[in-house]
Amino acid sequence: MYQFLYSKKQWLSTIPLILITSLIIGISLNGIFSVQANIDSLQGSVDPTPIFLMPIFFGAATLYFCINTIIAILIENLQEDYQLWAILGANTNQLSLLIGGQFLIISMIVSLFGSFLSVPCSQLIYHSLQSMVGENMLPDLKISINFKAALFTVIISTVICFCSGFIHAKRLLRLQKEKPKLKYKIMNRMKFIFIILISLIWVSLVVIVSFNFSLNYGVPPVLFKAQLLFVILLIHILFLQQISPKLYLIILNRLYQLNIFHGYANIMAIWKISEKTTYLHSLISSMSIAVILLSGLQLLSDNIFSTFQTNSELEFMVSILLYLGAPLVIIIFNIITLTLLTSDEEVKNMRQLSILGLSQKNFFKVKFYEALLYSFLNLVTGFIFNSILLYLTFIIFKQTFLMNSFQIRGLFMFDIVLSLLLFAIVFFTNYWRIIKIKWE
Numbered sequence: 001m002y003q004f005l006y007s008k009k010q011w012l013s014t015i016p017l018i019l020i021t022s023l024i025i026g027i028s029l030n031g032i033f034s035v036q037a038n039i040d041s042l043q044g045s046v047d048p049t050p051i052f053l054m055p056i057f058f059g060a061a062t063l064y065f066c067i068n069t070i071i072a073i074l075i076e077n078l079q080e081d082y083q084l085w086a087i088l089g090a091n092t093n094q095l096s097l098l099i100g101g102q103f104l105i106i107s108m109i110v111s112l113f114g115s116f117l118s119v120p121c122s123q124l125i126y127h128s129l130q131s132m133v134g135e136n137m138l139p140d141l142k143i144s145i146n147f148k149a150a151l152f153t154v155i156i157s158t159v160i161c162f163c164s165g166f167i168h169a170k171r172l173l174r175l176q177k178e179k180p181k182l183k184y185k186i187m188n189r190m191k192f193i194f195i196i197l198i199s200l201i202w203v204s205l206v207v208i209v210s211f212n213f214s215l216n217y218g219v220p221p222v223l224f225k226a227q228l229l230f231v232i233l234l235i236h237i238l239f240l241q242q243i244s245p246k247l248y249l250i251i252l253n254r255l256y257q258l259n260i261f262h263g264y265a266n267i268m269a270i271w272k273i274s275e276k277t278t279y280l281h282s283l284i285s286s287m288s289i290a291v292i293l294l295s296g297l298q299l300l301s302d303n304i305f306s307t308f309q310t311n312s313e314l315e316f317m318v319s320i321l322l323y324l325g326a327p328l329v330i331i332i333f334n335i336i337t338l339t340l341l342t343s344d345e346e347v348k349n350m351r352q353l354s355i356l357g358l359s360q361k362n363f364f365k366v367k368f369y370e371a372l373l374y375s376f377l378n379l380v381t382g383f384i385f386n387s388i389l390l391y392l393t394f395i396i397f398k399q400t401f402l403m404n405s406f407q408i409r410g411l412f413m414f415d416i417v418l419s420l421l422l423f424a425i426v427f428f429t430n431y432w433r434i435i436k437i438k439w440e
Contacts, residue, residue, distance in 0.1 A: 013340035022111035026118025029149040059326035067164040069282035100166030107161035115153040269369035291382035302407035371427035382415035
């Protein structure tokens, strides 16, 4: 508790992520318990339980991976405190329990508020879904306050945060203790082997998709190739995770060499982004993955699945809400949390630079270009991978359907929207931090 109170400013930055996660879990549990309470009146109707189970599963999985970067930044920001604990005799397990325990405290407090807010949100979201798909698919359901749902919301949110914090902290602290040269040599070799492996699989799948092989698929050839496209989409995500943040640093370096950006604000923005590789990797990778998934599914839905489905647009929207809705919302709030955590450390640098003459207006300009570059990197990354999938989708479409109805909106729509959203989140979160600083 003492360590938590001492470093509470850092831990308070995690509130957005924990709050939205507990809200999603609370909405799902309220729906599940309401279905159980009204099971008699729902007999003969479609069971709506699955739509409440999906967000918990996919949301919890997304949260687990998001916490990894948060723990890494927290350890980096509070490394002097943890080094002192290590000098006093704390081992890796004890330090991991300390970090996990602090996550437990903040998650328990915040998830209480999330559980209360989830009740009105549950009813609103359920009615919105019902208006989309109709009462035949989702029957009328009254969602009310449930003590068990609130209790399990707090328990699940707290357990996920504590376990994720402990596991990631233990792994990161152990990596710091190992010999750096040996550690990076082994990791780079494993990464290289993995990249070669997925590249070979990718080439094989592209060849199968590109040519009309006479194979016994067991399903219509176009659907078989659509399934292969989805596998290629997943390989793109794995490949992006392996080459990030090196890909982004190469793009930034190229921009710097081309002298596209001029002035102190642009140069400072490029160097500041290059310094924060952990933040850069988590920020752009998470949003780019969302872009690749959404755009890929949109391309497949518009050009292939629409031929076999009567309401492909509706089914696409429902699928996005059920499977990607919770992860996407958690990713957005994770970006807010990461930006708050990194901006806490930058406040000290701002105070030092203000002594050298930089004004509040100068910092706004730097942060504006930082946000612009982040959104540009996301836009370029999404465009590269989406263009590959667009080309492969076009090949399948050309082999099967008429050319005059091919849709390309999946290439641009989500990429542009999420890049603009990323710009707004990063800039206005930093803007809020800057205006809170007392300038002399």
